[in-house]
Amino acid sequence: MPGATNGGFGIYVHWPFCAAKCPYCDFNSHVRHEPADQVRFAAALERELSHFADLTKGKTVQSVFLGGGTPSLMEPATVERVLNAVSNLWSLDPDVEISMEANPTSVEAERFKGYRSAGVNRVSLGVQSLIDADLKMLGRLHDAQTARAAIEIARETFPRLSFDLIYARPGQTTGDWAAELKQAIALAADHLSLYQLTIEEGTPFFALHQAGKLKVPDPDLGAAFYELTQDVTAEAGLPAYEVSNHARPGAECRHNLVYWRYGDYVGTGPGAHGRLTVGPTRLATATERHPETWLENVERSGHGLVENMGLSEEEQGDEFLLMGLRLTEGIDLSRYEKLAHRSIDPRRLRDLLEHGMVEELGENRVRATREGFFVLDAVVADLAA
Template identity: 80%
Template sequence: MSQSPEGGFGIYVHWPFCAAKCPYCDFNSHVRHQPVDQERFVAAFDRELGHFAELTKGRTVQSIFMGGGTPSLMEPRTVERILDRISGLWSIDDNVEISMEANPSSVEAERFKGYRAAGVNRVSLGVQSLHDRDLKLLGRLHDVDTALRAIETARSTFPRLSFDLIYARPDQTVEAWQAELERAISLAADHLSLYQLTIEEGTPFFNLYNAGKLQVPDPELGAELYELTQAVTAAHGLPAYEVSNHAKPGAECRHNLVYWRYGDYVGVGPGAHGRIQVGANKLATAIERYPETWLENVETHGHGMVENVGLSEEEQGDEYLLMGLRLVEGIDVARYEALAHRKIDPRRLAALLEHGMVEELEGNRLRATPDGFAVLDAVVADLAA
């Protein structure tokens, strides 16, 4: 009998290749100057998916997400074979969400039609900015006109569309961001992902920042930009449902909700992570990051896992807090207590309530307030202590 765990069940497929590495990006993405052997890679995905299917028998897949890297560098036939393999291994929900990330520079109408024919029903475009100067700064390969054409192509091809923008960019003012955001909303279908630029260790931006050659808005301006983002999106009918994600009611990304509601998800492909319930154990899985090493490991062992660790009750509770409090809907306190086998310290909770960091909702739910979102890591640490 098919079943899904609380929070849902999804499949994440990581395609690790990009045409160029963006200077702010710390994701597991790799540039190859020779064509990737997609036949060999899809055969490896087939094997790794089969390995995880053995561990998650009887589940119903509610979402599939192809991330990267740049999954839109895959041939439509590659996508079709991966999706066919998934549907042959698991039961598929009638309303399954099948998302793919795409860069505007790799959008071709015929290729998009191929993805749609393969089963993709939602695309997420990495637009990142609607200003050419900032696109160059961010190392993007597309310009604004290319992005606008990609949005138009995606809207005419897929039932659902989202695109990403990065704000709190160097020299960005509140007024400029408001104008850009309102333009983005006019282009959006029903979902936007809006991220503040963060300087991640190990990236070229990190080195430039430390050398004093890259200036980003100070925390006070960053907070002002964040508050403006919440107000403008809400006023236009795309309120935040998560710290950085905005949607019309009912158009939330179902796959990301699996993560944030602490469901189960299989992660396949180089560098992918997963959380799966196997018997009485909640397992944290991690896959070899380097693509060619992953390929050899899968061909030799049937999978590329380098980590497969059972999570303690405390760790599960902490992860549920960390993920669930990102959501405007918050967490189910009873579920937290069942996972962690402990209650939230009433004194710590009372202090957070008093300082307006969290609020209690009907149905024994708890969520962060707007002030709490601004210091979410500290709120989570307090509740988990």
């Protein structure tokens, strides 16, 4: 498992702007009536990347991820400028993965060739549903036909493709989802991200849910949706490698593996988070969330950091468990001991093994079972206690 021992090194670039705010979304995304000044924002991203490059000298970049927001609102020239900055500031792995999130509207699909020329070699499409009525309910600006067309263009343009779907939607049955998922697998190249609809505080969906106007499946039905998802994808050759992510072997998202394997990553752009090992210290970084304020801060100070704090050994151990146990490859307990400077309580581990919440994968390696995934937070809390 390359990178599994140290997690690797990646760059996350946040583009915070969207054409519209989806009612279920709690990401740092913003709608502006006037288009963003892309030349100015690109210059600020270059400057902040340079700040982080000074902290991470000698590292080789395995992955770059352009996320948001809606990065496909960026002009190809803006993407090229950002990616050129990354390649000028760091060494790139010969097999570097450069991913970009995109919405499948027809206008953005036409830009795909420009993004490919700029260096993007993997695209992740925010499809969310293949049912028109549900797309409308989710506040998406595209219909199913547009999504299918964008998937086809993406398959022709990029070496690698993923797309997202949301399931356990209001009124959806497991039969509905099975049929839609099989359609998605027929369209997919080698990767799917499949998320249960969650109601996040502060979103319009949260207010509707509180008012009793939006119903989501109860926990038992939610579990049935999850079980079905695992079975259908595995049978089709796209097994889960993480709680919500499915891929043909070898097609896993390398950037997300950096997160889950507890690697180092730069987080640049408004509201981006990072984890960096600088000397003996592991830093948790976060930048200013408000785009224009971030822009002004970078222009004034060279970065938009509002958080840059060292993590304790206990915090590092907790984060390692929380991220690593999401993976079907599991975690190396000896790495946990090095990070946390303590061992897992053998009695707690034995109890979780006996109850079928975790299983051993050879010497010193464990992973959550399918049953354990349903109560992953509790499993992590038990091991960290």
